[in-house]
Amino acid sequence: MAVAVTDAGSDVGAGRRVSAWHFVRLKLRVLGNNFRGQGWRVGLFAVGAAVGLWSAVFGFSLFAAPGLAGNDQYATLLAALGGGLLVLGWLLLPLIFFGVDETLDPARFALLPLPRRTLVTGLFAAALVSVPAVAGLLASSGLIFTAGIFGGWPAALTQAVGVLAGLLLCVAAARAITSAFATMLRSRRVRDLAAVLLAGAAALIAPVQLAAVAALRDTDWDRLAAVAAVVGWTPFGAPWTIGIEVAQGRVWAAPVKLLITAVTVVALLVWWSRSLESAMIGTASSGRTSTRSPATGTAVTQLFPRLLDWLPRGRFGALVAREARYWWRDARRRANLITLAVVGLFVPVMLNLGSASLTRGGGTPESSSPVLVTLSMVFVGVLAAATLANQFGFDGSAYAAHVVVGVPGAVELRARMAAFSLYLLPLVLVISGVLALLVLGQPGWIGLTAGSLLATFGAGLAVNTLLSVLGAYSLPETSNPFAMNSGAGVARSFLAILSMLASAVAVIPMVVAAALLGDVWLWLALPVGAAYGLGAALLGAYLAGDVLDRRQPELLATITARR
Amino acid sequence: MTAEQPPALALRGLVKRFDAKTAVAGVDLTVPAGSFYGLLGPNGAGKTTTLSMAVGLLRPDAGGAWVLGHDVWADPVRAKQLLGVMPDGIRLFDRLSGAELLAYHGLLRGMDPAVVDQRAAELLDVLALADAGRTLVVDYSAGMKKKIGLACALLHGPRLLVLDEPFEAVDPVSAALIRDILARYVTGGGTVVFSSHVMEVVERLCSHVAILADGAIKRVGTLDEVRGEQTLEQVFVTVVGGRTATGEELAWLSR
Structure with missing residues (x-):
């Protein structure tokens, strides 16, 4: 009997069309259900919303400032550069800190008969329903106000359209880039390419930072205004400057800039839908080669990486070996590590290069000051340690094995710190070496840079270890290493920022010493910094270990993803 | 149970609530050393929750668990040395x-x-x-x-093995292998407690059975005591209470 493979006449699955509105309702429903009976989640969300609202008010007043002052000289400047920073933030911050909210995991839709276009627009619409998106919309509404002051209703209305388009651009950019990076990081071959690309993205910080410093120094406003005019014609600034263009009589610019924005959004969405497909069909385990090759050596020798052969063959050694393997084998951890390496290298280099070139331009012969060097090292150390803020969340329910065995908390935390330091300490050496030799041209400052970095890193480990025991949360079990759970993301980031502040406060003595002691400090910084960092980390492990011993089952419950 | 030989696993008055729902409502269980103990129950009966509290993975709201006389929650180090655990869905x-x-x-x-x-x-x-x-x-x-x-x-x-759904999603060859290993382990003096809803495996392996439903033990005892004259499946369905299809529903599935 011949069997028809295609069946056009079937009524299976025929029904009403699925619109983007369905996705939005689904997201709201999932968010609502997540809150049910979980008072602390509602609380976290409220905190997140409050922070979002506060930054929205702040942004609004910034964007509305030219209108309030009644001076349109710098309106374009503020709109183009401020808006550009907003886009850049949406582009980079999800990669570096926050991840993206994957309340609606694309993989869940793989079995449904949905056209790709419906899926992408639906997920896009759902992504717009979030605290950061609303906050961004409120903040950039300040531009409408400014445009209205100078150009009346027509300019305000045009800018309103521009603000909406700009928000679409921001969200589309965040989605497209995290999804693309997730796809890249999953396969081994392009992993290194991803690192390079990320480096390029981070390098974008440099010109912006230079511009910001230049603005602060109150020099060359006109040159900056010229830069802003150019930025206003790129996708970064186009949607934000429409209103002011109309107000200043260049009505023809509005449709052109809107077109630029629209084309960019569409391009981003197409890019997103490409990588979305690979996320849905799950190429997660591809790219792993030679898995069937026969094992060599006994079980214990296999567990320990060759470079770590010197570790004691006991509980501590096994924990360190397993953690060290996980930092590389787990896509989520690896993504964190690579991002950290790139950002940790670029930010201090750019910061010090920028200030050095500016001071030189100002006529002072000195380059960067010890305080600034110390501060940029504090930034790197704090950022590095913050990677551990949810270290138990990385493990998820696998942590049950430790609870079953009853691993002592202090041993566990010391081992986790040690394994992370195995990756971080070489990085610290490289960063401080590069900074001292190439950027500052002062080999004698290696001690200062390395010492500040070690002190901050140690203090940060202590703070974040405690946070990882008390404020752990479950991560979704998807293949996207940037995915975050539900709407509490903002509040969680807030918690992480608090911990970074706490670790930064913990190393204030190092900064003060750098400012007061002068040249002696160049020699003392390394031993003092290393001792300070080590001491802080050990104290943190001791204190947090005690807490962990008492709440192992509770910790397991919080990091187990609800199914 | 004699004075010098404590039970391999003793659960006393275990209670666990999740929000408004009571998952386990006062479970008492005594697993004699050397027994092969099957914990039966439908989906959502509280088997996993009970076993998690028994091995120290989930803190009970009330009650306690003892492994060969050692309190799991007060003296976890000794109790966990004697325990081997295979959780499910983890x-x-x-x-x-x-x-x-x-x-x-x-x-x-x-x-x-x-x-x-x-x-x-x-x-x-x-x-x-x-x-x-x-x-x-x-x-x-x-x-x-x-x-x-x-x-x-x-x-x-370990002296006591606690296994949650060891035969779920396992092919017949592997299942036979696991059965053999567990049987040898019990013959060698070990004790096994495992949860399942596969009657056939439980009937073949177990010396003792407990039926758990709605967070409480409904029947407990040796295999022969629990099933009496009937088959285990009949007892199970009676205890749990299910509905049987009349053939009227889901008519749209056939055409």
């Missing part, structure tokens, strides 16, 4: 290969590395996992994952 450290995972568990238990090596090699061989080589556990099939989980639970030679 990830292993699956970015390790099978051998690496076994070595990890052995060293975490504070075992001598030489002993770990020897036992790991033997377990991998017996469970037919040696061929997998350096394949990561995350890439194992469901049956292989169950087997490596069992190997992790057996590695330190």
